[in-house]
Amino acid sequence: MGAADQLKTPAQYRRGESDLVQRGGKWFLIATCDLPEPEEFEPVDWIGVDRGIVSLATTSDGTNHQGRRLHRYRRWQARKRTELQVKQTRSAIRRLARRSKKEHRHATHLNHRISKEIVSVAQRNGRGLAVEELDAIRDRVRLRRDQRGTLSSWPFHRLGQHLAYKARRAGVPFLEVDATYTSQRCPRCGHTERANRPTRDRFSCRRCGLAGPVDVVAGVNVRHRARSAWVFVTAPVRVPA
Ligand SMILES: [Zn+2]
Numbered sequence: 001m002g003a004a005d006q007l008k009t010p011a012q013y014r015r016g017e018s019d020l021v022q023r024g025g026k027w028f029l030i031a032t033c034d035l036p037e038p039e040e041f042e043p044v045d046w047i048g049v050d051r052g053i054v055s056l057a058t059t060s061d062g063t064n065h066q067g068r069r070l071h072r073y074r075r076w077q078a079r080k081r082t083e084l085q086v087k088q089t090r091s092a093i094r095r096l097a098r099r100s101k102k103e104h105r106h107a108t109h110l111n112h113r114i115s116k117e118i119v120s121v122a123q124r125n126g127r128g129l130a131v132e133e134l135d136a137i138r139d140r141v142r143l144r145r146d147q148r149g150t151l152s153s154w155p156f157h158r159l160g161q162h163l164a165y166k167a168r169r170a171g172v173p174f175l176e177v178d179a180t181y182t183s184q185r186c187p188r189c190g191h192t193e194r195a196n197r198p199t200r201d202r203f204s205c206r207r208c209g210l211a212g213p214v215d216v217v218a219g220v221n222v223r224h225r226a227r228s229a230w231v232f233v234t235a236p237v238r239v240p241a
Contacts, residue, residue: 018030018031019031035169037169037171038169038170038171039171040172040173041126041172041173043128043172043173043230044125044127045125045227046060047059047060047061047118047121047127047128047129047130047223048131048219049118049131049132049219050182050218051131051159052215053067053074054066054067054071055067055215056070056114057118058213058216058218058219059121060216060219060222060223061121061219062216062219064215065110065117067110069106070107073099077100077103080092080096081096084096111158111162112162114159115159115162115165115166118163119163119167119170120170122172123172128172128174128175129167129173130175130229131174131177131222132176132178132182132218132222133178134157173230175229177222177225177226177229178225179221181221182218182225183197183203183214183217183218183221184196186205186207186210186217187210187220187221187224188205188208189208189210191205191206191208201213201214203217
């Protein structure tokens, strides 16, 4: 919880003791609060969010949140790790640890900022938020074998957690949808084929010609799935005669 949120937290929700801790030369007051959760509103529509590596989040509205620095850092880190396996000097290890802490803070900051922005847009127009299930991302981004184990620490995993948390706090409905073929399926005609994605970033439907950035297309497909999932959930249950 950031300092600004902390200051806004009404005193009647404080619970127990507050702790004063020092981290990286700064002092923080940590207070535990039980915040009442608002009722989830009935969404008029959904925002689909596509998460990726270079573009951390792209919404079905076409808003794109970049994470280039994080991406560069991940590649740098992978290279350094290989070097370290060769020569394990103490200064090299220290440097790696320092840089890692710094990038971790940067990732947390980005996740906060991006999720806050997306949730506030959803809240403002009375829309729900939908993301793809993490397993699907795992299949789609085709991580190298040595990267797979660390998937849960990848920025987009934590971005999902930030989104879910902030959505709940704002009463915004939140859904995880099946993301199979979200980057190969045409949102206009439904045609699904690997060749609809001629390059990593580009979508171009082989049947109807719809073209655009692949992450926006994926976001729109996530939105479609949320719409149908929601209709399914709220449709009256028919009891067989
Ligand atoms: Zn099409």
